[in-house]
Amino acid sequence: MGITQNFGIVVLSFIIGLICCVQGQLTQNFYSSTCPKAEQIVQDYVSKHIPNAPSLAAALIRMHFHDCFVRGCDASVLLNTTSSTGNQTEKFAPPNLSLRGFGFIDGVKSLLEAECPGVVSCADTLALVARDSIVTxxxxxxxxxxxxRDGLISNGTEALxxxxxxxxxxxALQTRFSSKGLDLxxxxxxxxAHTIGVSHCSSxxxxxxxxxxxxxxxDPSLDSEYATNLKSRKCLSLNDTTTLVEMDPGSVRTFDLSYYTLLLKRRGLFQSxxxxxxxxxxxxxxNQLLQGGLQNFYAEFAKSMEKMGRVEVLTGSAGEIRRNCAIVNS
Structure with missing residues (x-):
């Protein structure tokens, strides 16, 4: 075997090792030695509070989704605008003005900081809270x-x-999803996830x-009976910005397949x-999801959620571990 061939094998082995290392930087039970109670603390907080405010589950998974689509899952959506940043952060961009649950994340984070100061990231906190809220x-x-790890930059224009x-x-949807490594x-x-939660009429x-x-x-693609109902009972004018409408009528708190059934009846709420x-x-x-049943939907949804949760994450020494999720460390 020649020197060139040997060199090629060494380089290939290095690249393969590097890829494995990068992909393996997110792991199950990452905090098992540095903060072994971390995931239980999150679960206990969610289990205690979400039953009293179940609508927050939809809000928290939406927050996680919005976070991951801008700079990856780095908790940049949680950052407040400050005089030092010089720009409006994601939290205050139009797509995020209806987000809620920031205080909930702060409540979990405060417990984690009390247990293990400076160890558990806000990005991981948000990802765990979103999952545990849906399960609860x-x-x-x-x-x-x-x-x-948590990002240091948050720019409202990037949310748009x-x-x-x-x-x-x-x-447009396919373009935005594919840019994050997500397919059809x-x-x-x-x-x-629109099987739970509500939306403002303005959307x-x-x-x-x-x-x-x-x-x-x-919109001719919207079922006329459904449209008439929305116009006469919910959104009485074009400029209604306050009324809330269920995204999956009759099943707003149940994570099920009815959302897809409604889509085929032309009763999806959004153009998207x-x-x-x-x-x-x-x-x-x-159609495959509807034919496969609820358990199949759950299994496939779980795969896509885990995939989304890995989008453009910061690991290793990148970013930081914020002490306060709303501001970068000084």
């Missing part, structure tokens, strides 16, 4: 490998350009009153929901 309300469990919008068509199946499955009233920018136009039925590929995924 009877939804699916998914693995949350830990070891994320990265977070999928309720008005997006399939092409992930898109359909992660959208399934979809253009479908009812001003579709395609023409005042009085109604309806977009999932405009492609034979995504429609096929929906």
């Amino acid at each position: 309300t009877g939804g699916p469990f998914w693995n949350v490998p830990t070891g994320r 350009t990265n977070i999928p919008a309720p008005s997006n068509n399939l092409s 199946q992930d898109l359909v499955l992660l959208s399934g 979809f009233t253009t479908r009812l009153y001003n579709f395609s920018g023409v005042l009085g136009n109604q 929901d309806a977009a999932l039925t405009t492609s034979s590929n995504t429609a096929s995924i929906i």
Whole structure:
């Protein structure tokens, strides 16, 4: 074997080892030696408080989703705007103004800091809280490998350009998901989280009153009976910014397949929901989920959630472990 061939094998082995190392930096039970009670502390807090405010489960998984789509899952969505940053942070960008649950995250983090100061990241805290909140309300469990570190940068304009919008068509959704390493199946499955929670009318009233920018136009892809009900009982005008509407009517607190059933009846609340039925590929995924039953949906949803939770994470010596999730360490 020649020197060149030997060198090639050494380089290949190094690259393979490097890839394995990078992929392995998030691990199950990352805090087993540095803060062994960490995950139990999160679970206990969630189990105590979410039953009294079950609607927070939807809010917290949405927060996790919005965090991961901007700079990866680095808790940048939790940062406040300060005079030192010189810019508006993600938290105050339009897509995130309706986020809630920040105080809940702070409550968990304070307990973690009391147990193990400076050890457990806000990014891991958010990821664990999102999972445990869904499980507490009877939804699916998914693995949350830990070891994320917290980002130092949060820019509101990046939230506008990265977070999928309720008005997006399939092409726009696919572009935003693929930029994070997520495919069409992930898109359909992660959208399934709309089986719980509510939305403000302002996220979809253009479908009812001003579709395609023409005042009085109604989105023809929306079931007419459903649209009439929304206009007469919920969102009474184009400019309604306060009324809340269930994303999965009749099943708002149950993590189930009814969201997909409604999609096929043209009763998805957002344009981004309806977009999932405009492609034979995504429609096929929906039908497979409905045919596979609840347990199959749970299993597939869990895979996509774990995949999303690994998007562009900071590990090793990157970023920091914030003491206060709302501000970077001084």
